[in-house]
Amino acid sequence: MTLWQARVFNQSSLTLSQSYLQSVRRNPVQLYLPIAEIPVNIFVIFAMGGAVGFLSGLFGIGGGFLLTPLLIFSGIPPAVSVATVTTQVVASSASAVMTYWRRKAIDLKLATILLAGGVFGSLIGVILFDVLQSVGQLDLVISLSYVTFLSAIGGLMLFESIRAIRRRKSGVAPSARKPGQHNWIHGLPLKVRFRRSKLYVSVIPVVGLGAIIGFLGTILGIGGGFMMVPALIYLLRVPTNIVIGTSLFQILFTMAAATIFHSMGTKTVDIVLAMTLMIGGVIGAQFGARMGQNLRGDQLRLLLALLVMGVGLRFAVDLLLVPEDFYSIAIRKGAGA
């Protein structure tokens, strides 16, 4: 962005904020959500999308694991939050996939096999989602899963980033991936050759990994990139230059499938909410990405680890503290459940 462009941009954002203030004064900024059946403050939702988009651009993550809890904590029914964020993840990964597609940094064969597992996992996820909703344990499962996965992954990331920072400070070069290193996964049958990734592995762990991420993504309203990327690197040993594009490709289409399954199964995808989040998200992501270029990788990972653990902790507190109200009500079907 040149200086001239920046100035023009600042001016237009100024007029935008002025007209926003006027509209606030004229009428309340409430927007009625047709599926959630509640009015929300459109600018609050837009800002949430923007803030999470900023962080996702900064850290190179999808941001679903931040956005879904944020929506739940702000009073959107959990079922609507989860289903709608799957749609938002489609939008946020679509533009990134295009970039990696142009750079040819996607292993299509690997992504397709991952995707097959992902769609299957997503289908199972929606079915389970429906069952949990009817027995009243959906919120519990969402909370428990968030606590488990976020604290485990956050902890791992924290550990890894602190080690990396220490290593950098003590001046030891990080050890590169050793070629020919194998683990138990490479002993499984049904091996397939992935030329782009220079891999020869069994399809079982690939389909399995896709299915797990698809399943969790559908139930928790997350893309799952923060689980997929380490799994591809450490378990399957996919080269790092291919990992992100391939993971994003898989997430894009798994979440597209999850959106359709949620629309048909739980009927809780709110298109108006999704649209507001998407627009906020894609704009925020641009600023985040620019800022991210000025920060060190290990510092970024440390910040991200703290963020991930923080969200997990928030869910844990809700589960452990004595609830303010022991009673809750739910309508059998639809958004209010």
Place this chain on the structure above:
Amino acid sequence: MIRFALSFAFAVFGASLSLAQEEASSKDLVTALSSDTVSIQSNFTGTEIVIFGQASDIERAPHAAGDFELAIVVEGPPQDITTRRKGRFLGVWVNREAERFQNVPSFYAVASTADIGDIAHRNVLDEYRIGLNHLNLAVSGVSNVPLSDRDDFRKAFVRLREESDLYSERETSIEFLTDTMFRTNIPLPANIPVGDYKIKSFLFNRGDLVSQTEQTLAVAKIGFEQVTFELAQNYPLVYGVLAVILAIFTGWLAGVIFKKD
């Protein structure tokens, strides 16, 4: 706008009143609504309806104060609603017991001229379901709630519905404009369920039901909200595919707009 609607409603009401009197002079109670539909659009943040009426009996039979009392009930379409109670399980708070209330009103508001208990006899209030304590909260046969706790669940249910503004009791909120004409406002919150509402007005004389009227109010989404909702309900596959296309398009557009130079 509201003032216009009100005056219009009064005019219509006056006309219908004279018509009603011509047709059947035996009618003791006549009521009219400020509007017979509530439309939910993207800017919907709740509204209120005004109910007007005339209780001609009051005029015909001179009475002591407190002889005649009115109650107006606004009832939303019935729903099955589950109430759950949390308990501690392995150190974590989880939903344990559940009670399912069948065919309970999704919205319930009652306005009256006096305290509900003073209006009529208990059995009459129960029969016509006037007042939050007189709702018929039937539970399903299958439940893990101990019998001794059933009442706690009923109370919690009504309390939670009150907290979300979907149930309300507005005692002494009916005001008299003349000796026989009255009006009351019933607020409808933003989270009201859609469907056909019933508005029932009751006139009591010394605790006996003298007359009653019933009207309907349609609460419906219109325009974009209606199209979206119906698409999601009736053609979920189309809705889902549309959501995906919209998302991919938005992502693509963002990629094009913010393409690095």
